Amino acid sequence: MSETYETQSSCGDSCSSCQATCSSRNKEKDDMKEALNPYSKVKKVIGIVSGKGGVGKSFVTSYLSVLMNRKGCHTAILDADITGPSIPKAFGVHEKAKGNELGIFPAISKNGIKIMSVNLLLETEDTPVIWRGPVIAGTVKQFWTDVLWDDVDYMFVDMPPGTGDVPLTVFQSLPVDGVIIVTSPQELVSMIVSKAVNMAEAMNVPILGIVENYSYLECGNCGEKISVFGTSHVNETAERFHLPVLGRIPINPSIAEAVDKERIEELEGPWLSDAVSVLTAMSGEKKEEGGKEEDSKGFLRIAVPTDGKNNVFGHFGKASEFTLYEIKDNELEGKVILSAEGEGHAKTVEMMKREKINVVICGGIGMEAMEGLMGGNILVIPGATGDADVAAAAYLDGSLEDSGKAVCSCKGENHGQEEGGCNCH
Structure with missing residues (x-):
């Protein structure tokens, strides 16, 4: 009792230097969530994560947004991989982001997917991002707070690999509804998934399941599935953590071609159908393929x-x-x-x-x-x-030039008058 009193009485209100679990610490976690832009509405935020790089997170992020878009949902991608942005190219988006006094406008793909990436802000697409961690983390926050996302059913966040500053910032600052872990078939998979699972659990974020990329190569003649990277360990790893396997993506030339030719929205493949089912169930709504309601993106x-x-x-x-x-x-x-x-x-x-x-x-x-x-x-x-x-x-x-200014043609006449004026001031 006296020990508890001593601990509480000596509290300096600085949680960053304290290891104790108390109401103040829980309140601090809640207070760290960043406010969404007031002119935006985002229903579900899904993080795409991995314990290492090169496993295809950006492809899974992009293709899931395409598949949910085909279901009639309004989808968006927040590219949080600041130092290795690749999302815009997959969609053939190259114009620079614009904005006005209210915020930044995301780029919009051919089929209506909203995208924000640092590549839309840099002088050239090959300009390197040589920034320190706090600046990168601050940029991710701005993609949430300053971008005019409008009305989004599913926002997919493409995370950088590992468990560093940016994944931590996303988990702490955004209301993440769930994460999908992407991995590959190598024996390293158990350790990679463990890192991602442990971080998500530490941040109290639900894990929706695992997607295995580079799962197999299918022979064009006999249809045999060849395990190029060795025997898959995804099932045993999924069982260990009590997680479902939401998809196995093969090594398929059509995937590489769609991304390289900037036509990912034209790609067709059944590899992530289980992941789509899980995401659809999250909303509590079932929308028909290519939905015809007025609020569908079609x-x-x-x-x-x-x-x-x-x-x-x-x-x-x-x-x-x-x-x-x-x-x-x-x-x-x-x-x-x-x-x-x-x-x-x-x-x-x-x-x-x-x-x-x-x-x-x-x-x-x-x-x-x-x-x-x-x-x-x-x-x-x-x-x-x-x-x-x-x-x-x-x-x-996608070629309409937005000046970003509410230009008025009244040339100063009748400004601010109640009747007949433009009120454009």
Whole structure:
């Protein structure tokens, strides 16, 4: 009793130099979670981890996001492998990330997967990241707090190998719902998995299962499965830790070709179907393959303020019409005109929400209107000019240039007035 009192009374409120387990330490763990960007919503965060490098974490991360995207889920990738980023190339994403006063816009793949990687911020893709640990860890946090992720069902976090600064930062700072451990068939597998399991358990993060990469090579003539790296030990390792095996990925030229040619979204293979089943069960919802609901990523409603001649109108709040593009599977399904009556920002924002618009492409827009749209999970791309059809098509193929500025065409007239003004200040 006296020993307990002495320990508590001598506490200097610094958990970093204390090994005791107490309520203060538990509170500190909770307080370390970073707040998500206020204009974002992320339902599930899945970490892809390994005890060593070179086992294919980035491929598993990328392909799981593709498979869940095909299920009709909104998926995203946070590339936490800061010194070895490879995610953007697999998707053919090379443009630099942009942003505005509200945050950073993630890159968007051809099929709508949101991506944030340090390669989208560097001057060139081959610029080395020669940063110390705290800077790298801080960058990972910013990818969570500063990026405008919008509405995401599953965010996959591609971890660097091992159990160092960045995995620790992710586990402490992000609300990770589960991890998938990636390994290979070598005898080293037990030790590799042990490291990842022990770290996840120490951080109180659920382990969903194990994926074995480079599992076998299938003969093109007879179909025999050849164990190139020796007999697999994944089953006995999984049994030891009471974990399911969620997939065995073969050595397959089609996989390497899809990644090298930046077409991972076109890859077809059944190797991770068990992992997809586990992830789908986590949400408590079952979505059909290629879901057709309006909230699936295969269906988009894009609104552009236009001037009656199909050109992008310079004032979001003063536009009398919006051209609505209905997109299914990246193809135009319909084009209609919505009457807005030029009633001002507030009523126009409400109309966008009522019409279930996913994306607004516009010229000038005020911060109040932009915040209103993004608060309704509507992606805003300001600074567009010219033909509206061209702007919408450029968004779909990823070539639309976002100025990152809410440029107003009023040239200073009627700023801030209650009636007739643009309120773009």
